[in-house]
Amino acid sequence: MKLNKLGLIIESEYLSRVRKKTFILTTILTPIGFLVFTIVIMFLMTAGTDQKKVAIIDDSGLLGLDTSALASNNQVVFDYNRTYKLEELKSKLEEKGYDGVLYIPKTEEQNPEKLESLKSLKVEFFAYNQLGVNAQTYIQSTLAQRIETAKLHKMGIESAMLEKAAIKSKDIQFDPKNLGKSDTKAQEVSSSRVYVATFLGGVMMFLIYFVIVIYGNMVMRSVMEEKTSRIVEIIISSVKPFELMLGKFIGVGAVGLTQFGIWAITIPLLNFLVSLFFIGRLQNVQSNMPQQQMSSTDMEGMMEVMNELWAFNYFQIIFFFLIFFLAGYILYASLFAAIGAAMGDDWGEGQSMTMIVVIPVIMAFYIGIAVIEDPNSSLGVFASIFPLFSPVVMPARIVFEPPIWQIMLSLALLIANCWLFVWISGRIYRAGILMYGKKTTLRELVKWMFIKE
Amino acid sequence: MNILELNNVVKRYQQKIAVDHVSFDVPESKIFGLLGPNGAGKTSIIRIITAITKADEGSVFFSGVPLMAAHREQIGYMPEERGLYKKMKVGEQLLYLARLKGLSKKDAKSRIDLWFEKFQIGDWTNKKVEELSKGMQQKIQFIATVIHHPKLLILDEPFSGLDPVNANLIRDEILLMKQEGISIIFSTHRMEQVEQICEEIVLINNGKNVLNGTVSDIKQQHKEHLFEVEYLGDTLLDFDNLAELQSNENGKLIVKLKEGIESNKLLRHLLDNNLQIIGFREILPSLNEIFIKTVQ
Incomplete structure (x- = not known):
């Protein structure tokens, strides 16, 4: 076998491909694609989302009179409405600055007397533009939590007691030890x-x-x-x-x-540069959302992952x-x-x-x-x-x-x-x-x- | 001296025998015709000669030594089914093919420039092959075949698909190369081309060598002693047992000499009988006729 000819073939096969437009495009576009993806994610995380103002009309009386517990997030702002009737508000929706009305009707099951046996809650939402999936999920979970707390309260259990009793799977510290390895370093296998x-x-x-x-x-x-x-x-x-x-x-x-x-060089480098650019804004966002700040245990986990x-x-x-x-x-x-x-x-x-x-x-x-x-x-x-x-x-x-x-x-x-x-x-x-x-x-x-x- | 000698070459493909004990010599600096109908075994023989495959039996000598892979650089081969990288630029492609034949980058470049000048196609360098017409591609193919100055050139149907102008251009180049001492094997089933440019031929049929020799010898061997006599005036129809009349039309007699009779004897007989002759020549069979007769 003549090595110089093999070299020629390799050279030709290589160059004819590397010079192709499709190769150049995919090689350049892939990191750019990752970059765009990162930028979009960063924007979504940092940019203030479009908050929906939702008026609540609670005919059932299940939510009680206290609305402060219905926490808003960056997608939904609740406003407990006491002045208007449903029909009135439906016609004056835009005038009053609401994006929608959440109506909790009073029925046979849905009233405070039967709270303990309440299995499901039927609510109606009136709007010109319907909510996104995330906003809807948020409303559902907020209401569910609210009802659950109310039910527990009626049974004589306070939420503070629950918090005290709670233990999660991540609180179980799993510490695997490998028997097969002789050297002590390998025995330490962290989760x-x-x-x-x-x-x-x-x-x-x-x-x-x-x-x-x-x-x-x-x-x-x-x-x-x-x-x-x-x-x-x-x-x-x-x-x-x-x-x-x-x-x-x-x-x-x-x-x-x-x-x-x-790719191995450009993708991490570009993403790193973009992160640098966004890092200031990210910190802003985090300070605005105290409830989502990392707990100390999360930080420890991060450090552990980095160490590993x-x-x-x-x-x-x-x-x-x-x-x-x-x-x-x-x-x-x-x-x-x-x-x-x-x-x-x-x-x-x-x-x-x-x-x-x-x-x-x-x-x-x-x-x-x-x-x-x-x-x-x-x-x-x-x-x-x-x-x-x-x-x-x-x-x-x-x-x-x-x-x-x-x-x-x-x-x-x-x-x-x-x-x-x-x-x-x-x-x-x-x-x-x-x-x-x-x-x-x-x-x-x-x-x-x-x-x- | 022969550039190539094949002795009892056999090539089998599974059950089928493609080349069956074929022997022939290809003389140096001549144009040699490798003829045969489709499927006769021409391509199998060419692949053995170009060292693409090896013969199962028999031997092949190149310039007196057994043919080996190293001889590839002294052979130029243009297959019947032409092939070039369609997406590659003309200049790049020629450079690659020339370097594969062992030319240095520098030599290859200067030779490509020479050919581009000769065919006046310098502005094709950066064109992709697929952008060229079929005739243009043929020219590039031809350059690729001869760029390394091979000692032996194998052309399989070199004129197929060429217009008359380009066919002449290529034919002149082939004749020029022959004068420069390059041996050429010319494979075809177009007989009129063979008569024009080949000096020696071998005819392959069903994997066997059925006819081999110089074109003139073969014609002599296959002649049927036919003569054409052109005359003025009245016809003479008595040939005195020297010949048989085949036809008599428009002042031309076609006669067939009998065994052992010399043509001069017939001519003298005709002159003696006062036939006014203005033309007398022997009719030799065309290669086409010989080809068809032999193959059948």
Whole structure:
């Protein structure tokens, strides 16, 4: 194999893609998309929302005379109305500056005498423009709370007593200790570490899945284009088919790495800059909403997450991530290349063959999601070692520090299978790119593997 | 000296035998016709010669040494089904293909410029191939095939799809290259082109070599001893057992000489009988006729 020619192929495959408008656009637009998303979120968080002024007419008398307990939020302002009747207010809605009228009718069930047996509350809302889902939910929950407090009061239970008695699931301090590890440091597994690991594992898994599907497809399309445009016959009169295939893998893979490299730098940087810009406004908003300020326990949780985020062995994680990333890409790219070479001029026919390759990737992704929930399940151990799944599943597990023998076994099998798949695909590719006009069956693919050069 | 020698070459595809013990030599600095009907095995032979595939049996020699992958840089191949990267710019594409054939970037660039000048197509450099007409694409394809100055040029139906002006342009280039000492294999089933430019041919049918030699030898071998006699005045219909009359129209006799009779004998007989002759020539079969006869 002549390395300079392989280099030429890689260069051409790489440059022809990187210079494409679609590549430049997606590479630039994705960070900008994230940026716009962040800005929108920031705006929604900081900008004062359109408050709705709602008049309440309580014929049932269930809410009592005290309206101060009906707290407003940034979407809804309640105004307890005592002067007007419903019909009167409905006609004078805009004149009085209301956006709507909330009417609680008095019925057989809905009256203070039967408060204790009240199961549901029927209210009517009159407005020219109906409320958004959030505002409606807020009104519902406010009313429910109000009724509940009233009911409890009638039963002789005060809300202060309830607060005293309350205990939430987050108040149960869960402290896992790993028995399998000998060194003391690993024994300390904090609960937030599990959350952080889940997040990291998920991100890595998704990235690899994404690369395999997107760039695997790119390899396949490229093979098909060369075959159908017949340029391939000219290229392989200069270089070996295997060199062309390998050059394609490396060139397209480099395109993927370039794109991710650009994103890995620009997306966090842009988001950081935007956060800086908004940080002053965010603080303003928080001081305006004292009830939503972080409690000290929340702050502690944040600190813990930050600490855990730094506590991972990133050298090890990134090292293994890159290896599984590359091996997984090569393994699937070779399958995609074989399929691309086997297809005829008929693109539609190709779809069904693509499924043969796509199904294991999708399976791996869904298994990965399950494995993140329970990283040491037998499914997780199996899937992270089985070579068709391991490129996606093992990176999800690696942050949970699985036994080293599993990582090594998985890697050994993956790399061995990479060689095997590249070899098989090379044979199929070599035969397939020169075959025209026939529909390709799986049986024929197997035959092609044994065709002499 | 032969640029290429094929000895008992066999190529099988699964059950089918595509090339069946084919042997022939391609002489240096000549235009050699590789002929045969569709599906005869021409493409299989070409792929073996271009080292795209290997023969199952037999041997192939290039300039006297066994053919190997390294010889690819000395071969230029233009397949019948033309192919270029449609989305790639013309200049870039030629540069890529030339460098794949082993040219340095600098050499490739200067040669591309030369060809652009020759065909006066310099302003195509930044055009994408898909923006060019079919004839224009053919020119680019031709440049891509010859840019590395191959010793052996293999052209599969080089004129298909070309208008007469461009076909002449390419034909002149082919003849020029032959003069420069490049050996050319010209694969086609268009016989009139073969008679125009090929000196030697091999005819492949059903994977077998059925006819091989120089064009004039083959014509001699397949001649049917037909002569055309152009005359004025009255016809003479007595050939004294020297020949048989085939036709007599518009002052032209077509006669077939009998076995072992020389043409001079017939001519003398005609002169002796006072036929006023203004033309006398042998009718050789066209390659097309030989082709059809042999293949059937």
